[in-house]
Amino acid sequence: MESNTHPLRIQIEELVQLTDKEFALVLEHFQQKRFKKHQIVLHEGDHAPFDFFIVKGLMKVSRIDLDGKEHILQFGMENWWVTDSEAFHHKTPSTLMVDCLEDTLALAITIENKDKLCLELPKMQYFFLKKATNGYIALQKRILCFLSSDANDRYHNLLSIYPGLIQRVPKAMIASYLGVTRETLSRLSGKK
Amino acid sequence: MESNTHPLRIQIEELVQLTDKEFALVLEHFQQKRFKKHQIVLHEGDHAPFDFFIVKGLMKVSRIDLDGKEHILQFGMENWWVTDSEAFHHKTPSTLMVDCLEDTLALAITIENKDKLCLELPKMQYFFLKKATNGYIALQKRILCFLSSDANDRYHNLLSIYPGLIQRVPKAMIASYLGVTRETLSRLSGKK
DNA sequence: CACTTTAAAGGACATTTGTCAAAGATCTGA
DNA sequence: TCAGATCTTTGACAAATGTCCTTTAAAGTG
Missing domain, CATH: 1.10.10 (Arc Repressor Mutant, subunit A)
Structure with a gap:
């Protein structure tokens, strides 16, 4: 894939500018993963080793309650980030399930590599801060939607x-x- | 107030360690504000110049819908951060109202000072990243609560x-x- | 202290939503 | 292409929640 049109680079450069070399460094911290439709990417109870940037495909994040009903917290399509945030950041057992609704190609990063990348390239810490802030704002809007x-x-x-x-x-x-x-x-x- | 037991310092030091000098620098970026019970801190439609760290008191963040019903997005008591996040971070007109349920003492920071502080003291950018991430996780849990x-x-x-x-x-x-x-x-x- | 405002609880009824069941439509894989 | 599986819609009824109202209690104010 041409570096300048890589979807991850496009997303990052909406917030911070990167040289080719810097983006290459960013990419080194990810590993490419392919999943098939219906494949479970993260089982409830497991640790969540990765945060996924979806290049192509569709995942969902959900929880099955005690009555067996599925509650969907999030869909993730192209250019979305998907994981069990709590399990990923706090290294706790996952309380959510992540699975694929379509064949999916994703870039996976571990929390160790994310922290390392933030230290090596402070711009990326800024990027993740902005993404986290925007994610927080989006969830606030969803809650207001439930309320009103x-x-x-x-x-x-x-x-x-x-x-x-x-x-x-x-x-x-x-x-x-x-x-x-x-x-x-x-x-x-x-x-x- | 004794610096070592300042509630803001206690909260920051749950995530990163600060010297006395560093904490003094942090505090320089805030201004102290006092509000009375029933006082409106942020009117809908106004710009949101501050993010508030509540030292003492109680605020709420809410929206009045077209039927005149109030929907409460958040309460903020001691050690909570309160603002209209979207208006504060994106400098857009506020869609929410913030007011006081009790007399309140807060530390107020502007977005300019927050950005400046993050540049001067990278630890603080890490602190705000962790806070944003934890806030995101907390809102996800609230949404799951609505769903299930x-x-x-x-x-x-x-x-x-x-x-x-x-x-x-x-x-x-x-x-x-x-x-x-x-x-x-x-x-x-x-x-x- | 008296007076007004605010808050809490409960009843009666309307509306919304969930549950269960059934039928038709669509998708999928051999 | 066919046959089973999945998905969508609809109806009847039950359960949950909203709306409107009254009563009582508590809190705030002069």
Whole structure:
């Protein structure tokens, strides 16, 4: 892949500029991973050795509750970062499951390499700080959506956050992300 | 206040060690602010010039929706950080309101001083990165709570996140934080 | 202390959402 | 292409929650 058009480089350079050499250094800290559709990337209870930058494909992060119902915390498509954040950063057993909804190509980084990269290239610590801050803001918005919007509004909000997702994911999973049953989501479809 | 027992220093030193001189430098980037109960610290639509570290007192962050209903995104008591994150970091007009539930003493930092401090003292950038990451993890947990728990579970979850809050805040506000009406919360009180 | 405001709880009823069941539609792999 | 699996929609009913209202208690104010 041409370095200048590498999706990871494009994302980083939205926040900080890198030389070719610096980006090469960044890439050295990642390993490329391929997963097949339906493959489980992280089992609940396991340690989470990687944070994944998705180059191509689609993953989901979810939890199965005591009644066997799946609750979807996050979808990850191209250019999204996906992991169990708590397990990854705190080295605790994962409470979430990560699996693939499509064949997926990802760049994987360990917490050790992430810390090392931040020390070697302080720009990258700035990059990760901005990404964490923006992630925090995005989750605040999702919470406000739970507080103030009904399922219909949340559905339309989802469409704007994940353009194209609706064509790639069963509606039952969309419902799970929204916190309603598939029946409720189905009844919503009639409404604007 | 004795420097070694300053609440801000205690919080920072949970993640990075500081010399007396370094902590003095940190403090130089903040200004002390006092607010009275019911005082509005940030009006919706205004710019958010400060992130507040609460030394003493209690604030809330909320939004009033089109029907006039208040939705509470966050409470901030001692040692919590409070602002409209999006408005503060992106310098956009605030979409949230911040006000005081008690007389409050806070340390206020501007985004310019925060950036400057991170450059002067890279440890502090690391500190803010860890805080942002932990904040992200906490919000993920709150979202999972919305997805998988009923209001009763969310209520007990709130009690564990904000010990002592229940004694300081009207139940109607607790209900607003949980995303239910005060009547529903009242019915819950009977259940374990 | 008296007075006003605010908070809490509960009842009655309407609305929303979940649950369970069934049927049709779509996708998928041999 | 066919047959099984998965997905989506719909209906009937139950459960949860919201809305509106009243009553009582508690807190704040002059």
